[in-house]
Structure formats: structure tokens, C-alpha cells
Amino acid sequence: MPALLEITDVKRAFGGHKAVDGVSLSLNEGEITCLLGPSGCGKSTLLRLISGLETIEGGTIAANGVVLSGKGIHVPPEKRDMGFVFQDYALFPHLSVRDNIGFGLKHLSVAERDERINSLLATVRLSDKAKLYPSSLSGGEQQRIALARALARHPRLILLDEPFSGLDAHLKSEVREATLNILETTGTTAIMVTHDAEEALSMGHALALMNEGKIIQTGTPEECYFNPASLVAARLLGETNLVPGKHMGDHITSGFGSIPAKGPAAIKLTLCIRPEAFVVEDAATDLTSEVLVTAYRYHGAYCDLVLKAPNGDEAHAHVSSLRPYTVGQTVHVRLEPKLVSVF
């Protein structure tokens, strides 16, 4: 897929603090790229640099081969052909849903404008709310208006900055799904900032992991989750247990069982084990370890166990809730190699 936006070695500092420190990233046409990183790592700044709301101090940003930000070049935001969805939606409270969506369409004839608004209202399933004002709508509905407004001018790129952070947990997954649907059916290219790993993994066609102003890994969600490039990347993508491991022939052993060796032999290894990597077996095998259950919490879909290995190492495990567990019992566990990274 061709790159729509090419970011090359982009830099931006504030008072000596390198907020964006030499970032290179390609956004592919028709894809949603999720930019995931901890608070303060520079995600919003990068988005603002792409939008043109902020100026770069080094590098280039080009769309379809045309430089938008570069040495002596700064195309203003309104000429970049991009749509924005902000954290707080930034809707106009004094305008109806219809007028919010049509705000950027004043260059069209009345008939063309009406047709475009009607089509967008249908896309975001708000046709029956067209005459209402934002204050009388739910958070999820307001988010869909913001999305429709951002899509109104058929922008080449949509920038979303934490678009679901204002929504209740139960509404979040529904609105995420609806947004994904709209972006995919309209074939829109988008970059979405989030610090929620689950959101990034479930919504992104591509992921860009960011830390301390730098992109530390890019790839599909599966590539990043199963093969994190570093401990920092692994931790960004979800809960992990860090446990020492040892090379023993063609295996790596740990207090929680053995996995086939990965990578070159090394004296000191750290295993990064996802909680769902633990498999409880009925009996001991070459790959299992007998561990003690020191804490147990039922979560419905799974059980959260704290396990203590014979060597004293501890780990959190998410295992099937079909089997009963009690604190103080011992179980035979092995590790699912795909969910273990070795550093």
C-alpha cells in the first residue's frame, strides 16, 4: 500500500525538552495507524506537527510527495486537507447537529451541502438527531458528530487525539466499533493517538509505539504484541511479568517452565511473560513447573492468579475460570512460547 504521509526525522523541542526527537513514520493509504505511548511522550505534539498547528524544527512532513512542513516550508492547517477529532470533540454548542457537520461546507451550493450532510448523518446513524443541539446528546453521539464533521470535506487524512477518553467504559467499545466501521467503509486514512493498549491493538491496522519523543517500534498489532522490540515496547502493549531465564541446551528454563530457545544464547536472560501465557496442566511434563497459588481473584471470563515458583519468582497469570482454584494449592504450569519474549 502506498504511503500517504511520510514523516522523516521530525524534531520539536519546548524550552530544551525534546518533545518529538527525530521521528520517522509512514502512514499508509486507507489504514488506521494508532500512535501508542505513555503520558508526556510526545504523541499530541506529533499530531499537532502533522496538522500544522505546530511548526517543526527539523525534518520533513510530506503528503503524497508534497512537502507540508520542511526547511522554510509551513503549509497552514486549513490548507493541509486534514480533519480533526479532539478529545473534547470541540463541537459548536450554539449550532445544531446538522450545522456542526456542515460548518466546513460553506463553499458548496445549498443543495450539495444538504446532500453531503444527509449522507454523513446516515453514515454516523444520527439522521433523527439532525435538529438537536450537542448538549442534548450523549457522549457517544457527540463523538460521532465530531467524526462526521471531520469527514465532511473528504480529507485525505483524519487526525484523532484520544477520541474516546471522555466516554464511559461501557459506551467506549460500542463507539470504537462504530468509528472503526465508519473509517473503514469510507476508506479513510487516519492516525489516532491513544495511551490505551487494548484500544490501539483492536483499532489499528498499524501501530507506532512512542516513548520519550521517539518511535520505538512500528508494525501490525500482532507483530508488535508477539514480538515487542524491547521491554519498554512490551510493557506499553499490556501487562507483563519479568522473570529471569537461563539457556539450557535448546531450551530456556524459568521458574514457570521451559520454552524452546529464542535468539542467541546468553548468560542472563529476562523473560517477558504475558499473563495469558500460563497454561495449567493436569500433570507434570518436561515443560512444566509446580508452582504455588498465593492469591486468587475470579473475573468471570478468567481467573487472576498470583503464582510463586520454587525459586521464589512471582508472576500474575490469567487462566480459564472453568477450573476451581484455592490459595495454597500447587498447580503444574507451562508457558505458551508465543506469549513469551526474551530479552
Ligand SMILES: Nc1ncnc2c1ncn2[C@@H]1O[C@H](COP(=O)(O)OP(=O)(O)OP(=O)(O)O)[C@@H](O)[C@H]1O
Ligand atoms: N506548547 C508547549 N509548551 C511547552 N511544553 C510543551 C508544549 N506542548 C507539549 N509540551 C511538552 O512536551 C512533552 C510532550 O507533550 P505531549 O502533549 O505531546 O505528550 P502526550 O504523549 O500527548 O501526553 P498525554 O498522553 O498526556 O496527552 C510534555 O513534556 C509536554 O509538557
